Amino acid sequence: MSDERNSPRRPQVFRLDEANITLAPPEMAEVEAALPVPVPPKRGWGLSLAGLFWSALGGVLSLAAYVGLSKLVEDLYARAPWLGWVGIGVTALLLIATVLIIAREVAGLSRLARLDDIRDRAERALAADDRPLAEGVVRDVLKLSSHAPTLARARMDLEGHLSGIIDGADLVRLAERTLLPSLDAQARQMVSDAARNVSVVTAVSPRAAVDLAFVLYSAVTLMRRLAYLYGGRPGTLGTFRLVRHVLGHLAVTGGMAAGDTLVQQIVGQGLAARLSARLGEGVVNGLLTARLGLAAIAVTRPLPFTALPAPRLSDVATGLMRKAEEEETVASRRQ
Structure with a gap:
């Protein structure tokens, strides 16, 4: 008896209409029928307090x-x-x-x-x-x-x-x-140009308030241009929503903790020991602008990056690093 149990069973063919064939009951259907039906939670008022306030206002x-x-x-x-x-x-x-x-x-x-x-x-x-x-x-x-x-x-x-x-x-x-390849190439060029402009302007600007205003203006303008490039074309309210979406994307993906990334970029290029304080600040502002631009590409691009590689910070910041090195070399020669 044990030999029959341990011996492998050979495949056999049966007909469903044979008298000695008994079909197993649909156990899965019984199990599914026994499961409780999920009841959607009861909602309170159809209008939230914030919606009620803004509607009344x-x-x-x-x-x-x-x-x-x-x-x-x-x-x-x-x-x-x-x-x-x-x-x-x-x-x-x-x-x-x-x-x-x-x-x-x-x-x-x-x-x-x-x-x-x-x-x-x-x-x-x-x-x-x-x-x-x-x-x-x-x-x-x-x-x-x-x-x-x-x-x-x-x-x-x-x-x-x-x-x-x-x-x-x-x-x-x-x-x-x-x-999307041609649009992605234009988007990378836009981000690179905006980062380079921010780096140059903030490096020569005498006041921090001017630096902050120019960085904000450049970042918002870059987001709008990228949205136009991919077919978004936002208005004024759409721009506010786009900025919030970009910041939310940075928060979710960990992009706001960009301090380590920026330090790695600067140190990896060997600029930390060679750049002056103003040029170093300009490079940091340019890298922050580039990071915002990459996040804007991610939220305005109609398709996710699957067949094509997503742009990285090093792809759009290479020219920024080279520009900073050239400016530092020119400044050292003048001295």
């Missing part, structure tokens, strides 16, 4: 503006009818301009949200190798890149291979290799 300000404008028009009409009509015309122009500004800001916010949505769906398509999801991502990226005439040939090539790729992950990687 917006309503109060709108009523105050309406009362003030109507009172102004009434006073003008009481003085002279033609003044009243002028007031009505100016008020109408003000309302039209306000509506257009609000529409522009909403469009800018929606474009930034669209970049985030495309990138999130691309990551899911890569992880699950989802072909329909990947095709939707690629078509959205094609629409997003329609603002760049230089990518017309790349768009035609990608559309020609769109139906021939079976795997969803391969389709996303093909879109990245076809559409």
Whole structure:
């Protein structure tokens, strides 16, 4: 009996309609039926206290503006009818301009949200190798890149291979290799130029307040230019959201703890012992600007870095280091 149990069983073929065949009960279905059904947590008020506050404040300000404008028009009409009509015309122009500004800001916010949505769906398509999801991502990226005439040939090539790729992950990687290399090269050049400009200006600036203002201005301008490059085109509110998104990305990825990285960059290039205090400060400010630019690339790029390598700090700071060395050499010769 023990020999039969220990001996390997040979494969056999059975027919489901044979009389001596008994099917096992669906145990997995019973187990799943026994599991408790998750109940979604009950939500309190549909509107949070912060949302209630801002909604009420917006309503109060709108009523105050309406009362003030109507009172102004009434006073003008009481003085002279033609003044009243002028007031009505100016008020109408003000309302039209306000509506257009609000529409522009909403469009800018929606474009930034669209970049985030495309990138999130691309990551899911890569992880699950989802072909329909990947095709939707690629078509959205094609629409997003329609603002760049230089990518017309790349768009035609990608559309020609769109139906021939079976795997969803391969389709996303093909879109990245076809559409984004030239944009990534321009983005790296933008970051490198901004870092070099910040380094030079802060090295010769006499006041720390001027340095801080120029670094902030350069960083925000760089973020906006990168968003425009990848199709984001944010407005004023969109710029605030973009800055918050970049800082959040730095906090999540550990980029705000960039002190060690900056020291390693400076020491690794042998600049710590050769640069003066002002040039060293300029190099640090330039490296910080470059780090912000790399984070802006990560949050404005419509596809994650999978087929192409992500830019590193050393890639965009090489020219910065060389520029600092040249300036230090020129300064030492003059002395």
